Amino acid sequence: MNPVLAALSAIGVIGGLLVAVEGSRPVPVDGRPVRGHPRWLAALLGENLPPDRRRRRQLALAVSVVMGLVLWLFTGWVLALVIAPIAVIGVPALLRPPASATDVAKLGAIEQWTRGMSGVLTVGSGIEHAVIASRGSTPDRIRPQVSTLVARLSARWPTEAALRAFADDLDDATGDLVAATLILGSHRRGPGLAAILDDLAATVADEVRIRRTIEADRAKPRTTARWVTIITLSALGLLVLNTSYMAPYSSVLGQLLLAVLLTAYVGCLLWMRRMTVGQPTPRFLPTATPR
DSSP states (O other), X not given: OOHHHHHHHHHHHHHHHHHHHHHTSOOOXXXXXXXXXXXXXXXXXXXXXXXXXXXXXXXXXXXHHHHHHHHHHHHOOTTHHHHHXXXXXXXXXXXXXXXXXXXXXXXXXXXXXXXXXXXXXHTTOOHHHHXXXXXXXXXXXXXXXXXXXXXHHHTTOOHHHHHHHHHHHHTSHHHHHHHHHHHHHHHHOOTTHHHHHHHHHHXXXXXXXXXXXXXXXXXXXXXXXXXXXXHHHHHHHHXXXXXXXXXXXXXXXXXXXXXXXXXXXXXXXXXXXXXXXOOOOOOOXXXXXXX
């Protein structure tokens, strides 16, 4: 095929796809809300991402379609029209480290805040005054949640209701433990709360240390899977250039076999990725009811 004609065909196909995607977006009528794109298409277009990342995702998708067309023209593989977008969008997601089931940074911040609360309570302050005084030294990771707690207490929320809402904001089992300890202390108002919080902070510090060790161990199979993926993709890229070796995959049966092999390979990568993702510890405080 003439290279100029191939380039014009690619531009036409990409333009048509972009018009079709944009045309599939519902238009509001009379101010009534309408549903957006289907969930799979919204995820592919990155509609749940920030604007800058969404633009990069859509640009990468357009480039991947061009790559698929070029690969199709070069190898005769119709499957390339599907492989290229999936590879451009999916491979970085597979190589990216998954979000940890336990936010170690949040645990460390809770430990520091709890220890600071223990120090303030030691000098004889009440729980409410101790929370307000702790806002200035709160770690950045949980500063918004503590600031919201201070605002609720300043607005005369009952202490227990404010602490339960604080636990919901933290959304963490360790945060539930700290909030429950403060709730019990707000009812009893005894002198031993500072010592209890200090012991609790030491327990959380031990948990942070254990969690960091666990995450370091989980990073090893992630690194192995990442390097295996990079080496495999590099080898496939070199094999594509060897047209005589890859000629059997140009047939219909070869395309089907290639699709099965690639699907099995991606399934193994997803399985390895899932093995390295832990489950978060369930919370035990019930969700606070609206005030």
